[in-house]
Amino acid sequence: MAGSSKRGPKRKGVGGGGSSKRSPSGSRNNRHRHAGRSKVGEKGPVVFGRHPVMEALKAEAPIQRISVARDASGLPKELFETAKEMEIPVTRTDKDRLDFLSGGGNHQGVVAQIGERSFTPFESWLKKLQSEQADLVLALDQVQDPQNLGALLRSAEGAGCKFVLVSTAKSCGLTAAVSKASAGADQHLVLGRTAKMGVALEKLREAGFQVIATTPAAPDPYFKIDLSRPSVLLLGGEGRGLPPHLKRVATHVVNLPMLGKVQSLNVASSGAILLYESVRQRIEQNL
The missing domain is CATH 3.30.1330.30 (Ribosomal protein L30/S12)
Structure with missing residues (x-):
């Protein structure tokens, strides 16, 4: 049975004002x-x-x-x-x-x-982003799988993308599984959370960022966009992808060309491709 153990005393009355068989010291x-x-x-x-x-x-x-x-x-x-x-x-x-x-x-x-650590509320996260004059953001809407989130954080850190923004609803938390999947990269990132991703993206646009969203139906491939500019790379969660209202906020909607029979990649693979296209362009332009 979940939560039970024969090796230790059972805890009762936690937070309920009831008595406990244990009498730990302290306040x-x-x-x-x-x-x-x-x-x-x-x-x-x-x-x-x-x-x-x-x-x-x-x-x-x-x-x-x-x-x-x-x-x-x-x-x-x-x-x-x-x-x-x-x-x-x-x-x-x-x-x-x-x-x-x-x-x-x-x-x-x-x-x-x-979880392993806390997210930073959006307004504080935005102030830190602006104070450090960072020009690359990874925004994730409703990514639920800890392996995908961890892989994305690992790719972001490797690509020099220090700032990651995650939606509050239907998103994976910063668990031990996420940290392990990221190979500890999460410890080097500024991880923000917002309950209103659309509003947050609008504020980032006002701050001079372009917002790049991906969808299989988009007419232009991702490598046509100048990612050396201040950019937000916006990715949707597993299965549903990005909701329409977030696509409308984007300044560019692009696709990742698929030449095989499978017509989509998972979110972790898509994110890695976009992040390292940004790396390629910035190296090419000596930025």
Whole structure:
């Protein structure tokens, strides 16, 4: 059964105000913060219970996603406001899912999944981008597979693309699997997150960036675009690709020519091709 173990004591009443058989030393806040953390299968560490999740938010823990019960009542308004400010996705789900994530713990209708590190909220990310005068960005909308995200981060770092922007909804978090797939490249990147990718792209255009989107139906191949200019390389997630409203924001929509019978590449391969076309052009122009 997920979350159970015969080798250690079972944790009870985490964050719920109930008693615990263990009496760790330290402050009440520390007790909540650490007692609420568990590891459940491949889902990684979690914090569950109203007080522990709130304390994790206040401590700016690397929360990737917060799941709350569909019928939960009495959750603090501050929890939702803080999550929104930090651009952490909050999703409604059923009790069985929360039971699974918490390993059967007393979750009180809320579970936060913890990653290896935090994303930077968009406005702070944008300020850092402008202060460093970076001119190449990788923007990823709804990339869900950790292997794909890790591979993209590895390609970005290798291509000198330090700034990566990820959509909040339906995107993979910064998990241990992502870090491993990136071969540690994620540690050298500035990783931002936004709940409104379209708005973020508009702001990048206002800042002087061209936005390059890819789709198989586009008339022009990717190598016709001048990628030595300040550029955002925009890629959609597995399966659906880019939604129409993001294509409309793009300044250029290009294709990756396919000469075989299979008419598309996965997002990690597409991203690597675009990133290294940018490298080729910049080397050619001695930039």
